[in-house]
Amino acid sequence: MVRLKNRYLLIDILYPDPATWPSTTPKSTSTSTSAQLAIHSPTSDALTPGLLAKMIREEVSELYGDCGVGKLGGASAGGINVKYLSPATSTAILRCPRASFRLVWSALTYMSHVPSTNGDASQKRPNGGRERGCVFRVLRVSGTMKKAEEEAIRRARKEIVRIRGVEEKGVLGDLVSGVGGGKDLVMQSVVDVSDDEMEDED
Structure with a gap:
């Protein structure tokens, strides 16, 4: 066949x-x-x-x-x-x-x-x-279709994290950056998503 x-x-x-x-x-x-x-x-x-x-x-x-x-x-x-x-x-x-x-x-x-x-x-x-x-x-x-689906999900997650980071910085402005740094907040959300992906792979 x-x-x-x-x-x-x-x-x-x-x-x-x-x-x-x-x-x-x-x-x-x-x-x-x-x-x-x-x-x-x-x-x-x-x-x-x-x-x-x-x-x-x-x-x-x-x-x-x-x-x-x-x-x-x-x-x-x-x-x-x-x-x-x-x-x-x-x-x-x-x-x-x-x-x-x-x-x-x-x-x-x-x-x-x-x-x-x-x-x-x-x-x-x-x-x-x-x-x-x-x-x-x-x-x-x-x-394979599975790899294409995984890439679509990965890109959607990345886009959501990026948009959320821009919105948090735009809405809270200097308040967040003055307390602990706005980049730390965005990086923490990126780390959370990455941790979820690592758990899915295991």
Whole structure:
């Protein structure tokens, strides 16, 4: 029996254009924190796993023609499969053939929009739909889905600790740094997360 070898790509959808950011931002956060949260803002529910796979296949077809589509397994074959898509965190895990993961990666590099609802800051397309400008960033390529999931969890924890550290310093300001140093408080929370990860590995 032949084992089909695949690659799993962990991708993140970013919105660097300020015109696409949500108009409401929390007042308790600083400007750098609100900008960071806006870049990582949620994706519309109009983007489904099937639509994302179709968009990638169309981009591969546009860039590489029939040869590229053939390397993915053909137009009707399931060469690209979206195993996980979270619109809330704008994160996805794609499965593709090992021999053609670079084709998928390059297609993601050239993709510049996702479908949008009417409530989002978006541009109208010629066919009547709406789109929102974005950047697809490949965070990790792995041989198993488990490693891609672990990387997604590790990055989410790191981002939460970083955002919390900025918020604590911004809200408490010199009060925390005058008492014991704001960096000690942030480093303590990083150590707590690292200790939890060490316990999980044991």
